[in-house]
Amino acid sequence: MANAIPSRSENYSEWYNELVKRADLAENSAVRGCMVIKPYGFSIWEKMQRALDDMFKETGHMNAYFPLFIPKSFLSKEASHVEGFAKECAVVTHYRLKNAPDGSGVIVDPDAKLEEELIVRPTSETVIWSTYKNWIQSYRDLPLLINQWANVVRWEMRTRLFLRTTEFLWQEGHTAHSTSDEAMAETRQMLEVYARFAEEWAAIPVIKGYKTANERFAGAEETLCIEAMMQDGKALQAGTSHYLGQNFAKAFDVKFQSKAGTLEYVWGTSWGVSTRLMGALVMAHSDDSGLVLPPKLAPIQVVIVPIYRSEEQLAQITEKVKEISAGLRKKGISVKFDDSDANKPGWKFAEYELRGVPVRLAMGARDLENGTVEVARRDTKEKMTVQLEGIVDRIETLLEEIQQNIYDKALAFRTANTHYVDDYAEFKQVLDEKGGFILAHWDGTPETEERIKEETKATIRCIPYNAPEEEGKCILTGRPSSRRVLFARAY
RNA sequence: CGGGAUGUAGCGUAGUCCGGUCAUCGCGCCUGGUUUGGGACCAGGAGGUCGCAAGUUCGAAUCUUGCCAUCCCGACCA
Numbered sequence: 001m002a003n004a005i006p007s008r009s010e011n012y013s014e015w016y017n018e019l020v021k022r023a024d025l026a027e028n029s030a031v032r033g034c035m036v037i038k039p040y041g042f043s044i045w046e047k048m049q050r051a052l053d054d055m056f057k058e059t060g061h062m063n064a065y066f067p068l069f070i071p072k073s074f075l076s077k078e079a080s081h082v083e084g085f086a087k088e089c090a091v092v093t094h095y096r097l098k099n100a101p102d103g104s105g106v107i108v109d110p111d112a113k114l115e116e117e118l119i120v121r122p123t124s125e126t127v128i129w130s131t132y133k134n135w136i137q138s139y140r141d142l143p144l145l146i147n148q149w150a151n152v153v154r155w156e157m158r159t160r161l162f163l164r165t166t167e168f169l170w171q172e173g174h175t176a177h178s179t180s181d182e183a184m185a186e187t188r189q190m191l192e193v194y195a196r197f198a199e200e201w202a203a204i205p206v207i208k209g210y211k212t213a214n215e216r217f218a219g220a221e222e223t224l225c226i227e228a229m230m231q232d233g234k235a236l237q238a239g240t241s242h243y244l245g246q247n248f249a250k251a252f253d254v255k256f257q258s259k260a261g262t263l264e265y266v267w268g269t270s271w272g273v274s275t276r277l278m279g280a281l282v283m284a285h286s287d288d289s290g291l292v293l294p295p296k297l298a299p300i301q302v303v304i305v306p307i308y309r310s311e312e313q314l315a316q317i318t319e320k321v322k323e324i325s326a327g328l329r330k331k332g333i334s335v336k337f338d339d340s341d342a343n344k345p346g347w348k349f350a351e352y353e354l355r356g357v358p359v360r361l362a363m364g365a366r367d368l369e370n371g372t373v374e375v376a377r378r379d380t381k382e383k384m385t386v387q388l389e390g391i392v393d394r395i396e397t398l399l400e401e402i403q404q405n406i407y408d409k410a411l412a413f414r415t416a417n418t419h420y421v422d423d424y425a426e427f428k429q430v431l432d433e434k435g436g437f438i439l440a441h442w443d444g445t446p447e448t449e450e451r452i453k454e455e456t457k458a459t460i461r462c463i464p465y466n467a468p469e470e471e472g473k474c475i476l477t478g479r480p481s482s483r484r485v486l487f488a489r490a491y
Numbered sequence: 492c493g494g495g496a497u498g499u500a501g502c503g504u505a506g507u508c509c510g511g512u513c514a515u516c517g518c519g520c521c522u523g524g525u526u527u528g529g530g531a532c533c534a535g536g537a538g539g540u541c542g543c544a545a546g547u548u549c550g551a552a553u554c555u556u557g558c559c560a561u562c563c564c565g566a567c568c569a
Binding site: 240491 | 526528531563569
């Protein structure tokens with residue numbers, strides 16, 4: 001192992017950083033805090049986009065595109081929204097450059113100052129609601145179900161590839177409804193979509209729940225989220241869906257005439273997932289040998305490595321491989337045949353493990369003779385030699401098995417690292433010694449939540465949907481509580 | 492922005508205290524050959540304003556000053 005990446009146990013965050021770079025997902029760019037998503041990484045993101053986009057369409061949404069720039073005044077219209085977003089934004093103040101008088105390059109032309117500054121969108125509620133005002137007059141115009149795939153900018157202090165970058169890619173859904181109930185139903189529905197995507201595609205089990213008032217999206221009345229556990233026990237918010245009430249409708253004066261003839265403000269939602277999901281994918285499944293990708297999101301699902309001593313042998317192998325590839329492709333399975341002679345088989349094995357290719361086939365002289373092929377699965381690293389007959393069906397089944405196994409493994413890990421705690425001292429001890437999720441009682445006040453956060457760095461990730469009614473006492477104050485909430489240290 | 496550290500080839504590094512054949516080594520890259528069932532080997536080769544700018548000196552990667560950048564720890568966050 002000449003090029004081993006750091007191990008998870010030694011230094012988890014270094015393992016993550018190295019893995020993202022070495023597996024060719026992304027790298028830091030020349031621009032502070034901004035990353036370059038490389039082709040291999042981007043093809044995973046494309047698969048995520050495709051899966052999510054299909055689900056959005058199935059639930060009746062359409063894509064549209066709104067401006068990158070937002071007039072500064074828009075951001076002042078929704079009071080709590082400003083509070084949450086006005087701070088870390090990129091601001092365009094000028095529209096022209098000119099040559100520096102001393103020839104040292106270009107400078108901003110001071111005469112080209114904008115009348116009103118433009119904000120590079122940190123999220124698009126404001127531009128979109130200002131547009132919706134023109135689109136909505138009647139209850140017949142509702143519901144309005146729009147999504148946009150876009151980039152946004154948030155001027156974060158410290159960045160990490162995929163997890164927190166200054167510019168990131170995401171999708172943001174923005175819907176408008178004639179009733180509160182319908183908006184709330186939409187909010188829930190989209191959280192379900194996210195949960196289904198996380199579990200069925202990314203193979204990441206998630207906990208669905210409500211954010212506390214402290215953690216709520218700026219401008220939302222209710223924020224729903226899915227929370228995932230990473231292999232270091234920390235939580236990662238994988239998606240959010242917000243019930244906006246009439247906040248943005250009021251801020252942008254978006255009203256509709258009801259069937260009864262009354263004029264009412266519309267009800268809104270917004271929901272989003274970002275390239276942060278890429279980080280979640282890496283941290284949830286991968287191991288010390290590299291990425292472990294769920295087959296449904298893997299850019300290459302099957303790689304075939306020939307092992308040969310002569311050109312004739314390679315030709316024979318290639319012929320067999322063509323049959324297998326054709327069969328796999330017919331089933332929609334992506335295959336790569338790596339017959340480059342730049343590297344030896346051993347090198348290729350390690351390389352494709354690093355890149356997380358779910359299934360590897362190796363074929364050599366031995367196999368030609370016996371009519372077999374070596375099948376290796378990335379998730380368990382098991383290898384077996386199997387007959388060529390029926391190989392395509394076998395691989396198809398194997399891919400499904402791997403998808404399921406990766407999910408099961410993540411779920412087992414989460415279960416093993418979720419603790420029920422009833423005492424504050426134990427709470428701190430579990431956090432420091434074991435990490436993971438903690439289900440504990442909380443008195444429901446922001447003050448208590450804040451103090452626990454300050455003292456332990458743990459936050460309330462969510463109030464789980466399915467939290468059973470249970471009498472208990474707040475771990476900090478001892479005041480009564482009727483259900484447990486989910487605490488964890490988070491990304 | 493506060494605290495700490497680091498900038499030497501595409502990447503990772505030695506040398507910096509003590510100025511003088513010191514620009515070192517590994518990976519990668521190029522050429523040719525032998526190899527190929529778990530990260531091959533041999534031979535040859537290309538590649539560096541030592542972060543930038545001043546200064547001290549006969550002489551600076553090394554000393555001084557000032558910039559710039561990056562990383563780690565905080566405050567902020569999808």
